[in-house]
Amino acid sequence: MTSRTTGTARSPQAAELARLAGLLADETRASCLLALLDGRAWTASELARRAGVAASTLSEHLGKLVAGGLLAEERQGRHRYVRLADARVAQLVEELASHVTPQAVVRPRSLREASAGSAMARGRTCYDHLAGRLGIAVTDAMTARRLLSQDTGFALTEAGLAWFDVTGIALERKGRRPLARACLDWTERRPHLAGVAGAAFCRHALEEGWCVRIGSERAVKVTAAGERALAELLGIEAGVLQ
Numbered sequence: 670m671t672s673r674t675t676g677t678a679r680s681p682q683a684a685e686l687a688r689l690a691g692l693l694a695d696e697t698r699a700s701c702l703l704a705l706l707d708g709r710a711w712t713a714s715e716l717a718r719r720a721g722v723a724a725s726t727l728s729e730h731l732g733k734l735v736a737g738g739l740l741a742e743e744r745q746g747r748h749r750y751v752r753l754a755d756a757r758v759a760q761l762v763e764e765l766a767s768h769v770t771p772q773a774v775v776r777p778r779s780l781r782e783a784s785a786g787s788a789m790a791r792g793r794t795c796y797d798h799l800a801g802r803l804g805i806a807v808t809d810a811m812t813a814r815r816l817l818s819q820d821t822g823f824a825l826t827e828a829g830l831a832w833f834d835v836t837g838i839a840l841e842r843k844g845r846r847p848l849a850r851a852c853l854d855w856t857e858r859r860p861h862l863a864g865v866a867g868a869a870f871c872r873h874a875l876e877e878g879w880c881v882r883i884g885s886e887r888a889v890k891v892t893a894a895g896e897r898a899l900a901e902l903l904g905i906e907a908g909v910l911q
Contacts, residue, residue, distance in 0.1 A: 688737070689737070692733060692734060692737045692739060693765070695730065697720045697722055697726070697727065697730050698730050698733070698734055700716075700719060700720040701716050701719070701720060701727075701730065701731070701734065701740075701751075702734070702739065702753070702758075702762045703762065703766065704716060704719050704720075705740070705751070705752060705753045706753070706759055706762060706763060706794070706795060706796055706887060707794055707796075707887040708752075708753075708759075708794055708796045708797045709752065710743060710750040710751065710752040711750065711751060711752070712748055712749060712750055713727055713728055713731055713749050713751070716731070716751070731749075731751055734751075735751065738754055739753070739754055739758050740752065740753060740754055740758075741753070741754045741755075753796065756796060756797065756846065756863075756868075759795065759796030759797070760796075760850075760852060760863070763795050763796070763800075763852055763853070763855060764852070764853050766855040767853040767854065767855035767858065788883060788884065788888035788890070789801060789856070789887065789888045790802065790856045790857075791803065791888070791890075791910065792804070792880065792888065792889045792890065792891060792910065793887040793888050793889055794871060794882075794887045794889060795852060795854075795861070795863070795887070797867070797868040797871060797872070798852070798861070798862060798863045798864075798867030798868050798870070798871045799861065799862075799867065799870065799871045799874070799880075799889070800852070800854050800855075800856075800861055801854065801856055801857065802856075802857065802909070802910060803880075803889070803891060803910055804854060804857075804861035804862065804867075805854060805857045805859055805861050806899075806905050806909050806910060807861070807862060807870065807899075807903065807905070808860070808861045808862045810899075810903035810904055810905050811829065811862065811903065813904075814828075814832075814903065814904070815828055815829075816828055816829035816832050817829055817849060817862065817866075819851070819860075822850075822851060823847075823849040823850055823851045823860070823862065823863075823864070824848075824849055825848050825849050825866055829849075829866075833866065833869070836873075836902060837873075838869050838870060838873045839869060840865055840866060840869050841865055841869070842865070844865075846864060846865055847864045847865065848864055848865045848866050849862060849863075849864045849865070849866045849867070850862075850863045850864035850867070851863065852867070874895065875889075877894070877895075877898070878892055878894050878895070879891065879892060879894060879895030879898050879899065880892065880895055891907075891910050896910070
């Protein structure tokens with residue numbers, strides 16, 4: 670009897686999935702993708718220092734990530750900048766990071782590393798939206814006030830849409846990106862608000878000085894003005910953000 674598998678064509682989708690997995694299955698490339706979750710463009714030399722490799726080595730890795738569609742490249746004069754290709758790539762990286770077990774995370778080697786890790790857990794940007802305890806606090810507060818529904822995935826309610834308008838946070842309602850989407854938080858192990866609404870809230874918080882970036886990581890800190898605004902608009906107590 671002839672085997673039914675003889676001569677079966679390989680799945681193009683499987684081949685592409687394997688190719689994508691291969692791009693991610695390298696510690697240097699993974700380090701670059703995690704760094705770029707801050708939503709900003711980095712130079713090759715900045716990423717090389719972050720990954721702890723030579724610039725020539727890093728350049729080869731960046732070439733593969735750009736060719737694979739995970740990074741977008743920009744050139745300004747002699748400088749080469751790269752950023753994540755889009756929000757879908759950021760979602761992929763963040764969700765994969767959430768599958769890393771706490772036991773697998775290396776213990777901090779210094780007080781500086783420990784402080785940076787604590788700051789990241791307290792509040793950070795995940796590409797273009799807020800994450801960490803800050804992101805979860807905003808998500809929980811919006812849900813408790815029925816601005817956000819989590820019944821069947823994340824969705825802004827009518828009250829939520831009105832809240833964004835009244836607060837003066839503009840929502841871009843054109844395009845294919847969902848207004849609200851759940852993004853699994855890798856430190857809190859719970860979903861926080863992403864999508865158009867998450868990005869708009871984060872952008873507004875930074876522009877209004879509710880949050881400021883600290884250090885060279887993605888960490889953000891809530892300012893005194895931010896504590897007042899979050900308490901007034903969402904009833905978030907300052908102690909929740911510590």
